[in-house]
Amino acid sequence: xxxxxxxxxxxxxxxxxxxxxxxRDRLRSGTVINEKAxxxxxxxxxxxxxxxxxxxxxxxxxxxxxxxxxxWRTIEGKPLIATDxxxxxxxxxxxx
Numbered sequence: 212x213x214x215x216x217x218x219x220x221x222x223x224x225x226x227x228x229x230x231x232x233x234x235r236d237r238l239r240s241g242t243v244i245n246e247k248a249x250x251x252x253x254x255x256x257x258x259x260x261x262x263x264x265x266x267x268x269x270x271x272x273x274x275x276x277x278x279x280x281x282x283w284r285t286i287e288g289k290p291l292i293a294t295d296x297x298x299x300x301x302x303x304x305x306x307x
Contacts, residue, residue, distance in 0.1 A: 219266040227264055231257050249278045252300045260291055
């Protein structure tokens with residue numbers, strides 16, 4: 212399967228269920244590196260993020276990846292994972 216660009220648009224609101232579905236589809240495509248860690252991240256996002264989230268990437272590379280929880284905000288614009296807090300999923304998958 213050929214890699215395809217994400218359809219998420221900066222500043223747009225999405226249902227968490229839609230985001231989780233798109234991320235799981237990408238995981239199933241076989242085009243994701245560090246698949247185990249990203250699968251754990253999606254599970255964590257699904258359990259901890261609100262029902263509606265806003266896509267707001269902050270750079271290129273992983274800073275523009277929908278798998279990066281720091282690229283998502285509340286509909287009020289607040290970060291879902293504070294930048295001064297250790298990544299809640301990374302510590303369990305540092306070797307992935």
